[in-house]
Amino acid sequence: MLLHPQFDPVAFSLGPLAVRWYGLMYLVAFAQFFFLGRQRIVTRPGAGWTIEQLDDLLFYGVLGVILGGRLGQILLYEPAYYFSNPLEMIAVWKGGMSFHGGFLGVLAAMALWARKHGKAWLGVTDFIAPLVPLGLAAGRLGNFINGELWGRAADPALPWAMIFPQAGDALPRHPSQIYHLGLEGLALFAILWLYSSRVRPAGAVSGAFLAGYGSFRFITEYFREPDAGIFGLSYTVSMGQWLSLPMIVAGVWLIFAAYRSRNT
Numbered sequence: 001m002l003l004h005p006q007f008d009p010v011a012f013s014l015g016p017l018a019v020r021w022y023g024l025m026y027l028v029a030f031a032q033f034f035f036l037g038r039q040r041i042v043t044r045p046g047a048g049w050t051i052e053q054l055d056d057l058l059f060y061g062v063l064g065v066i067l068g069g070r071l072g073q074i075l076l077y078e079p080a081y082y083f084s085n086p087l088e089m090i091a092v093w094k095g096g097m098s099f100h101g102g103f104l105g106v107l108a109a110m111a112l113w114a115r116k117h118g119k120a121w122l123g124v125t126d127f128i129a130p131l132v133p134l135g136l137a138a139g140r141l142g143n144f145i146n147g148e149l150w151g152r153a154a155d156p157a158l159p160w161a162m163i164f165p166q167a168g169d170a171l172p173r174h175p176s177q178i179y180h181l182g183l184e185g186l187a188l189f190a191i192l193w194l195y196s197s198r199v200r201p202a203g204a205v206s207g208a209f210l211a212g213y214g215s216f217r218f219i220t221e222y223f224r225e226p227d228a229g230i231f232g233l234s235y236t237v238s239m240g241q242w243l244s245l246p247m248i249v250a251g252v253w254l255i256f257a258a259y260r261s262r263n264t
Helices: 021-043 049-077 080-086 086-090 099-117 123-131 133-146 177-193 202-222 239-262
Strands: 009-013 017-020
Touching: 009 021, 009 133, 017 177, 021 049, 021 080, 021 123, 021 133, 049 099, 049 123, 049 239, 080 086, 099 123, 099 239, 123 133, 123 177, 123 202, 133 177, 202 239
Parallel strands: none
Antiparallel strands: 009 017
């Protein structure tokens, strides 16, 4: 049985400015997005993308992630807390970002960007889908460093069961942040990167992301201490699982529709 290392959430300080690990993970996520996006553009010169477009796309994406992620956390997971403490709504450096909210924010941002540049929306989402998972992995690493979003109680005999003092008890728990990192981050990245290495019908890569993320998230939620959410605490089907179900359905439908459209 392990004890969470209790990292200092502040990575370093620049005078009065404290730079937190959680914020650095977001910078890592955005940096890898740009690097991988540049690789896709350079290796596929006929795809109709430019580095300048990638710069602008990243700007829109950052806004979508931050605004959507924060609003999702406030409205879907902790509305009572944030409406009782309104100043905490802007304290994003403390953590508290909903993936599903950020996902919707990015979809809206990509729709605006696609309209601005005259590109097909599904073409844009197909381009960015393989660039997202490693950023998700960085976010989960930030969760682990902060000692937040710990897992459910685990068998003490589990070699990697971990005590999270932040949980307020001495129960051995699943380090569910690492499970999320491995499945939704590394495994999903490998799948999408390989799948998108060949030309696919419009919408297929986006569908693979939706179905893959939704499925992996549904699995990992079984090991994570459930969030209360707007429906209350549920140990049967958590808020994260409820929100992942439509992603799975939409992803499977999108893949089916993409290949059916190509074959007709």
